[in-house]
Amino acid sequence: MNPGNKIKELRKKFRLTQIELSERAGVGLRFIRELEQGKETVQLDKVNQVLRFFGYHIEITKDEKEL
Numbered sequence: 896m897n898p899g900n901k902i903k904e905l906r907k908k909f910r911l912t913q914i915e916l917s918e919r920a921g922v923g924l925r926f927i928r929e930l931e932q933g934k935e936t937v938q939l940d941k942v943n944q945v946l947r948f949f950g951y952h953i954e955i956t957k958d959e960k961e962l
Contacts, residue, residue: 897933898930898942898946898953899930899931899932899933899934899937900931900933901946901951902916902927902930902931902942902945902946902949903931905949905951906931909949913927913928913931916945916948919948920944920945920947920948921944922941922944922945926938926941927945930942930945939953
């Protein structure tokens with residue numbers, strides 16, 4: 896699941912509008928809309944800012960495969 900889908904799922908679970916989430920998470924409404932629509936060039940720091948609102952975060956982990 897991509898971050899935008901997870902955020903949309905959480906937003907709906909907590910019955911928040913995109914406007915409410917943007918205000919409470921401290922990001923712009925346009926960012927929330929683009930994130931939920933799957934825009935690939937969103938800023939990771941802002942994604943984490945929104946995820947932190949729900950108690951989540953993104954981190955980098957090493958795959959089991961060697962390069």
